[in-house]
Amino acid sequence: xSGGVKITIxxxxxxxxxxxxxxxxxxFEVVTTDAVPIDVASVxxxxxxxxxxxxxxxxxxxxxxxxxxxxxxxxxxxxEGDELAFxxxxxxx
Amino acid sequence: xxxSLQSEAIDVAAExxxxxxxxxxxxxxxxxGYVRDxxxxxxxxxxxxxxxxxxxxxxxxxxxxxxxxxFGLSSWRIVHxxxxxxxxxxxxxxxxxxxxxxxxxxACELMMDALKTDAPFWKREQGPGGEQWVASRDSxxxxxxxxxxxxAQ
Numbered sequence: 001x002s003g004g005v006k007i008t009i010x011x012x013x014x015x016x017x018x019x020x021x022x023x024x025x026x027x028f029e030v031v032t033t034d035a036v037p038i039d040v041a042s043v044x045x046x047x048x049x050x051x052x053x054x055x056x057x058x059x060x061x062x063x064x065x066x067x068x069x070x071x072x073x074x075x076x077x078x079x080e081g082d083e084l085a086f087x088x089x090x091x092x093x
Numbered sequence: 094x095x096x097s098l099q100s101e102a103i104d105v106a107a108e109x110x111x112x113x114x115x116x117x118x119x120x121x122x123x124x125x126g127y128v129r130d131x132x133x134x135x136x137x138x139x140x141x142x143x144x145x146x147x148x149x150x151x152x153x154x155x156x157x158x159x160x161x162x163x164f165g166l167s168s169w170r171i172v173h174x175x176x177x178x179x180x181x182x183x184x185x186x187x188x189x190x191x192x193x194x195x196x197x198x199x200a201c202e203l204m205m206d207a208l209k210t211d212a213p214f215w216k217r218e219q220g221p222g223g224e225q226w227v228a229s230r231d232s233x234x235x236x237x238x239x240x241x242x243x244x245a246q
Contacts, residue, residue: 012213066145066213069147069151069152085145088215089229090210090212091209091228092212092216093126093173093233
């Protein structure tokens with residue numbers, strides 16, 4: 001694949017607070033040389049390289065990932081323009 | 094047949110009137126959730142609800158539509174607040190209109206059980222020890238699972 005895959009990352013609740021970021025663009029080309037396809041696990045692995053706090057926060061056992069507003073498994077494929085959110089279990093209602 | 098995400102308090106009487114409209118149907122059930130003054134081990138003075146707006150709206154709309162199909166509802170409404178709220182204020186309101194009470198009550202129960210675990214809202218409580226995020230409860234996950242296993246109908 002030529003060019004980078006640009007996606008929007010969103011973080012919520014305790015995760016947002018722990019990492020001090022709520023939303024940013026991630027250009028996958030600059031953070032990995034892995035062959036396509038890119039899945040949620042590879043985005044998580046790339047973000048975990050940002051430091052111990054990122055690695056710890058993104059590898060907590062109950063972490064939820066939502067791709068384009070839908071909860072997905074870790075092997076869901078990520079494409080250009082997608083929005084990928086990470087957050088703790090939901091506690092509304 | 095709609096969803097509202099709002100920061101202001103829920104006007105339960107107005108919501109009821111809108112739900113029922115000029116075609117009341119035979120059975121109307123509603124549920125209203127309020128901010129509790131206590132958590133498991135401590136008092137709560139204020140609650141803050143963070144949410145993921147675009148996803149919350151989609152999840153709640155899908156939830157209302159699936160409850161409507163499952164229970165043959167003629168009308169439904171889900172209202173969920175976000176932002177800061179005080180003890181005893183409303184947080185959530187759901188309503189369902191059906192031909193029979195069983196369907197209307199079950200639809201409200203399904204909407205609430207599913208909303209708790211599937212809709213992206215996160216509670217942060219303020220109490221004597223400061224602020225803390227509310228942990229998810231296994232009992233909520235178990236209640237949600239009943240609807241998928243067929244145990245609840």
